[in-house]
Amino acid sequence: MSNFCLFNPEHEIALASNLMNFTAPKAGRMLRADLGFLPVFWAEEGDVILVDDVDSCQNALDDFLSDCAWWLKTADKHLPHVVWTDGRRMDRIPLPSSIDPWGWDPAVWNRLSRIAIDKALLPSLHHIEQIRLLAHRRTAARLLAQLSGTGIVGEAFECQTMKEVEDLVARYKRVMIKAPWSSSGRGVRPFTPDKLLEAPQKKWIENLLHQQESVMVEPYYNKVKDFAMEFTMTHDGQVRYEGLSLFHTDHTAYTGNLLATEEVKRKAISTYFSTQQLDDIKVKICNCLPSLLTPVYQGPLGIDMMVVEDGNGHLLLHPCVEINLRRTMGHVALSLSPTHGDEVAMMQVVYDQHYQLKITK
Incomplete structure (x- = not known):
């Protein structure tokens, strides 16, 4: 049995609209079309990936592999054999046992409901609404209130x-x-x-x-550094820590992620505060999230954090700026990161007539 995966980057805008028949902005549609191959990085052997156009998506993946084969070899990454589909002729693909979108929202539910897959695999619309309510920023505020401590800052x-x-x-x-x-x-x-x-x-x-x-x-905080922690909420209500995400933004828009081992990333963060403080927050989050999210949410999630500087020049940790109840580019980066060694690279999404995934030294 296989997973049925898809990349729907318009997810959060779709949540805000709360419309079944939602049409994403042009940039969102282009991102989905150009980078529809992304699920191959976390898919398993034999999984099915839904894309807008099979040929163009495979060509985009081939371009990425041609350009970035050096890094896949360096990081010892091997991509699985998957089945590509645009949603037609579903009788020709393996029967999926689960559905794994980038994020759940009414629009993606509607899109999937029109495809010839077992409707029992879809969550109910009531469940989708519960996920949407949890994705409200108040959930991040509730978690933040439970993470207070020495060297910690943040109110919402x-x-x-x-x-x-x-x-x-x-x-x-x-x-x-x-x-x-x-x-x-x-x-x-x-x-x-x-x-x-x-x-x-x-x-x-x-x-x-x-x-x-x-x-x-x-309150406004004087940001020094963005970063995130990536997690998975498992089916039995446990929280599994996946790794750090060190990313870059340009006027709040995502531009890229560091590809490196957890050890290298921890060393980079330790220039701002101790790794012990990082570990303490990780444990607190793993302990607090189940009461906030179960039994509604299962799957990948990310928590955006930041290093901030107070008025006296002291560095503090803001441990929960956002909770992303979906897969994130941080999860993609973890899928492409090495597990040993000191090699590092930068994963970026660049735009030149089309969106492209690039890896550079």
Whole structure:
């Protein structure tokens, strides 16, 4: 029996829309089409991968393999033999035993329900709505509240009225206001008391309160470094730590991940704070997540973190900026990272008429 895998990078925008018949923005559709081969990096032998167009996806994978064969050899990575499909002639593919999308949302459920696969493999729409509610940024705020300690920083508040927002902006002077559901830094804006007086900015908040019923407000933190921890919530309700993700962003948009062993990544982070503090937070997260997520969510997830500098120049750890209840580019990077040695590389998504996955020294 095989897994039925697919890359739906428009997932978070689809969650925000909450529409069954959701049409992704052009960039999301292009990303899905150009990088639809990504599941091959975590698939197992004989798995099925759903793509928009089989020929173009296989060509894109061939281009990647031609360009990056040196790294796969260095990292001792071997890709499985998989079955590609565009959803037609499903009678010709192996019968799947499970479905593994990038992330679950009403739109991907609708897409999969129209394909000739066993509908018993699909979660119910009620279950999809429960996953969507857990993907609300309030879940990250709830986890954050359980991770306090020495050298730890971070607060987040859910506001359902403009008055609540105004009070927090007046209290903290400089804040980040976030939509409950948004994608890759979109739906996140900095605010000060003066900016809150600007009609277009206030309207943006009012629209979010109307459309998504609340907003999240967080004090502004002076970020020094982004990173993440990747996990998997197992079927028996346990949390399995998968590894660190050291990534780069450009104005909140993802640009690339470091490919290296866990040891090399831990050494890099230890320039900011002790690995013991890192391990303590990892253990706390593994202990706290089951009560927040079970029995609703099973599968891969990532927790974005950051190193911040306080007003006295001290470095602190913000242990939960976001929870991504989906597979992440950090998981992809882990699939392509070596398990031993000191070799490092950078995995990047670049755009030149088409999106491409690149690995460079």
